[in-house]
Amino acid sequence: MNLTNTSHPGIHQEDASDHSLIPPCQNACPLHMDIREYVSLVSQGRIMEALQVIRMGNPFPSICAYVCTHPCEESCRRAQVDKPIAIRSLKRFAVEFGGDRMIRTEAETKYSDKVAIVGSGPAGLACAYYVKKIGYPVTILEAHSDLGGMLRVGIPQYRLPREVLDTEIQRLTHMGVEIRTNTRVVSLDLLFELGYKAIFITIGAHQSLRLGIEGEESPGVIDGATFLREVNLGIKPSLGRRVMVAGGGNVAIDAARTAVRLGVKHVSIFYRRTRSEMPADPQELEQALEEGVKIKYLSTPVRIDRENDRLKMTCVRMELGEPDESGRRRPVPIKGSEFTKEFDSLIVAIGQAPQTPSDFGVRIGRGSTIQVDPSTLTTNRTGVFAGGDAVTGPATVTEALAAGRLAASRIDDYLQHRYPLPVKETNEKLSGELLPKTIEMIRKIERSEPLSLVGETRVKDFETVEQVYGWEAAINEARRCLRCGVGVEILFQDKCATCLTCLRVCPYHVPRLDNTGNINIPADQCQACGICVAECPAKAIVLRKPFDRRQVSEELTHTIKLATESKNKPPIIGFCCQYGLFGTGTLSRLWRGAKAGVTIVPVLCVAKVEANHLLSAFETGAEGVFIAGCGEQCARENTTYWVKQRVEKVRKVLRSIGIEPERLQVFTLGTAVADPTEELDRFIEQISALRLSSVIKEEAIS
Amino acid sequence: MIVAEQKSLEEIRRMIAPYPRVLILGCGTCMTVCNAGGESEVSFLHNSLRLAEVRSGDGIHTFTEHTVKRQCDPEFLETLSEKTIDVDVILSLGCGIGVQAIAEYLGDIPVLPGVNTSFMGMTKESGVWDERCAACGECRLEDTGGICPITRCTKGILNGPCAGSKNGKCEANKDVDCAWILIYKRLERLQQLDKMRRYYSPRNFRAIPRPRRILSKVEIATGESDG
Structure with missing residues (x-):
């Protein structure tokens, strides 16, 4: 078996290092998750492995699968072509179909230093998870009766089902994390006295900000955080028929949608800026509108009068002035634009701040947040760390999880008297926009959203709005990924003959001839289809990931090895695309089911199968070889064209050495030809017939 | 650029028949560009020959492969001596010039042409070459x-x-x-x-007797260049 490059031994030893670039999605993720990898695994239907990748960077993927604000999707470069990949929905698919619920995490206690975590929000839970995993005894101290912090008392159930949260908390209990609920910590000294060696403060930001207007103390006015907490803890506040929500963040939207679910007929959000400045997740906003929530932009209440058990709200219209320090344009009241409206209640959701007991003795900074060193999360007190909303002010669950994870490793450093090692990023970040000529050639594939409950149904209860993908929808959505940063590079610049083949064969016009006469393949444009790798006459181009470089050869060697061991030569070898329908979708039964005599070499797109691989398959004694690809359904361009070119080249060789060229076939989906299953059956029959005739011929000769 | 076409597999097999140990030698310049004898073609030919051996059942041949940057310059051939220790013949996928350069450089090993050097030409599109100069x-x-x-x-x-x-x-x-x-x-x-x-x-064809040689330097008497 000679599939590797032996022509330049010593000089061009295959470089095993990973030259892939960090894609924008991973870069945007607070947890720095390997999104590209798990999306790719989903697209191959390898759900369990996808979940494994997800679990590597995320202690509670099931929670993120519901509530993550997906900054990854915001930075997804597919948006430049059509719409970003539905990453969060794919994660949810992997979590549910991969059986995350069944995964049990074990942790043994290796050290005796006890760690206390004050607060059980996402940061606290994540920190507990990792500290326990490293091997310290951990105690979580929670003021409320249930664990979860904002996950429990802030986020409405229709966004995060409580079973999901409970499962994660059970997992922590199973790991041996000690949990003390209904325990409000008032002094850190006491904790140190109790023998805790390190403390992580993650008390969140539960204190709602006030509008600071006349009448705010009136009955009927409630703040957003309290309102959501009450509802989430099972209290049903009576709001009346008409409710105003003041604010434009996610809490405002959550409060409005929760009010709708409590049966309030008229819910209006008043926001002082416009939609484009609104910090709320656009998707949440969209869903709120679907549920009948009204939004009034550029308006804010300035005075509340309570008359006849109702709130008479005096509001004022705003216009946008100069940008403020947040970069958003400052709303300025328009003189004389006051108007009044009557409501039964008002929910004030204009922001929250942490409320840290002064006895903690930690330094408090701007916005009542705890001041920490951002890279070590240490406070002014030795052994006291802080993270989450208490440090950042209201932020996302994922950011809190990241803070918890960071705190765990810093607490470990502290307890082991180690100098904290800086996190080193070995691979470069991918940056740069796709060029118009590249975009033009990328196939536009509609983003498929998972089903959602319809607006009228979902307002009746707190059922989760977004449903999980079906198998096929998830795989097709994952196939849209552009695989940013894992494309090709000219690894052996000295071998490059500047023949311009890559430039000519690239469907996306990516390779460029620079003005010094060298070829460049810009990493930020490459679509990783692999055509140029197989076509390069100098073998100078390789895929950036060592695994991708070797994949076809290794799978083939593996297949052959298995066949040799079983002393049962595979009569038919099929190179079969693992993406999409062939690998995993409706046609997967072709390969999963025992089709007598067919051995499958899984490949990640048939464009990566080189002519040499086909020859090698024949060399092992295969009676027939075929390539099965997605044809017109392939997410990349021209793949079938190049496969057919290579097949013709190999057929010529076969013909010249007395092997019938029909023994090599290409099957593609999406062509007008009949069902590929039938075609394949016919091919197998044909091969058996050829085999029979050759046996007869041999017998006749002997 | 020099354009060539790989010889048919039958012809190559006939040529190498007497020699059990064959080094397939590619050229990294013109032959790479015209897809006749670059590293990729060397490896494809290698696999094809091996498959042919397996199928015909007379497997007496062993093959090795190597590609040099340019066969027509002796300096690039210096690495060859270690490659040719256990070799009975070199199957060169260089153009006619490459074959001759190797024959001249390695006197004791026969060199076989693996391509038919066809013309001087240019690429029309990927995989298509046209003759342009005689x-x-x-x-x-x-x-x-x-x-x-x-x-x-x-x-x-x-x-x-x-x-x-x-x-x-x-x-x-x-x-x-x-x-x-x-x-x-x-x-x-x-x-x-x-x-x-x-x-x-x-x-006037008589005006250009073959072989032609181009001198782009002048003769300088010994001693003069030292100063």
């Missing part, structure tokens, strides 16, 4: 609007078009443009049609 040593492209009648006219005539030109195509092959019509059109565009009115005398 290396006549007497370039007249100045008078013919940059279009060579010697290579592009089937008859190679210097005063055309001939009577066989029809609708801009050649009588010998209707898919081939008549070079002289191309020349006419180009000269017309350049407003140099007067060049068509001249008579070009036949080429």
Whole structure:
């Protein structure tokens, strides 16, 4: 078996290092998750492995699968072509179909230093998870009766089902994390006295900000955080028929949608800026509108009068002035634009701040947040760390999880008297926009959203709005990924003959001839289809990931090895695309089911199968070889064209050495030809017939 | 660029038949560009030959492969000596020049041509090459609007078009443009049609005896260059 490059031994030893670039999605993720990898695994239907990748960077993927604000999707470069990949929905698919619920995490206690975590929000839970995993005894101290912090008392159930949260908390209990609920910590000294060696403060930001207007103390006015907490803890506040929500963040939207679910007929959000400045997740906003929530932009209440058990709200219209320090344009009241409206209640959701007991003795900074060193999360007190909303002010669950994870490793450093090692990023970040000529050639594939409950149904209860993908929808959505940063590079610049083949064969016009006469393949444009790798006459181009470089050869060697061991030569070898329908979708039964005599070499797109691989398959004694690809359904361009070119080249060789060229076939989906299953059956029959005739011929000769 | 085409597998197998140990030697310059003998083709030929061996059942051959940057310069061949220790023959996928350069460099090992060196030409599109220059040593492209009648006219005539030109195509092959019509059109565009009115005398083939050599340096007497 000679599939590797032996022509330049010593000089061009295959470089095993990973030259892939960090894609924008991973870069945007607070947890720095390997999104590209798990999306790719989903697209191959390898759900369990996808979940494994997800679990590597995320202690509670099931929670993120519901509530993550997906900054990854915001930075997804597919948006430049059509719409970003539905990453969060794919994660949810992997979590549910991969059986995350069944995964049990074990942790043994290796050290005796006890760690206390004050607060059980996402940061606290994540920190507990990792500290326990490293091997310290951990105690979580929670003021409320249930664990979860904002996950429990802030986020409405229709966004995060409580079973999901409970499962994660059970997992922590199973790991041996000690949990003390209904325990409000008032002094850190006491904790140190109790023998805790390190403390992580993650008390969140539960204190709602006030509008600071006349009448705010009136009955009927409630703040957003309290309102959501009450509802989430099972209290049903009576709001009346008409409710105003003041604010434009996610809490405002959550409060409005929760009010709708409590049966309030008229819910209006008043926001002082416009939609484009609104910090709320656009998707949440969209869903709120679907549920009948009204939004009034550029308006804010300035005075509340309570008359006849109702709130008479005096509001004022705003216009946008100069940008403020947040970069958003400052709303300025328009003189004389006051108007009044009557409501039964008002929910004030204009922001929250942490409320840290002064006895903690930690330094408090701007916005009542705890001041920490951002890279070590240490406070002014030795052994006291802080993270989450208490440090950042209201932020996302994922950011809190990241803070918890960071705190765990810093607490470990502290307890082991180690100098904290800086996190080193070995691979470069991918940056740069796709060029118009590249975009033009990328196939536009509609983003498929998972089903959602319809607006009228979902307002009746707190059922989760977004449903999980079906198998096929998830795989097709994952196939849209552009695989940013894992494309090709000219690894052996000295071998490059500047023949311009890559430039000519690239469907996306990516390779460029620079003005010094060298070829460049810009990493930020490459679509990783692999055509140029197989076509390069100098073998100078390789895929950036060592695994991708070797994949076809290794799978083939593996297949052959298995066949040799079983002393049962595979009569038919099929190179079969693992993406999409062939690998995993409706046609997967072709390969999963025992089709007598067919051995499958899984490949990640048939464009990566080189002519040499086909020859090698024949060399092992295969009676027939075929390539099965997605044809017109392939997410990349021209793949079938190049496969057919290579097949013709190999057929010529076969013909010249007395092997019938029909023994090599290409099957593609999406062509007008009949069902590929039938075609394949016919091919197998044909091969058996050829085999029979050759046996007869041999017998006749002997 | 020199353009060549790989010989048929049958012919290659016939050539190597007497030699059990074969080194397939690629060339990293022209032969790579014209897809006849770069590293990729070397490896494809290697696999093809091995498959042929397996299928015919007479597997006496062993193959090794190697590609040098350019076969036509002896300095690039220095790495060859260690590659040829256990080798009975070199199957060169270099052009005719490469084959000869290796034969000259390695006196004791036979060298076989794995490609048919075809012409000097250019790439039309990926996988398609066209002949453009006959290396006549007497370039007249100045008078013919940059279009060579010697290579592009089937008859190679210097005063055309001939009577066989029809609708801009050649009588010998209707898919081939008549070079002289191309020349006419180009000269017309350049407003140099007067060049068509001249008579070009036949080429003097005796003036270029072979083998030709080009000297781009002058002889300098010993001692003079030292200072």
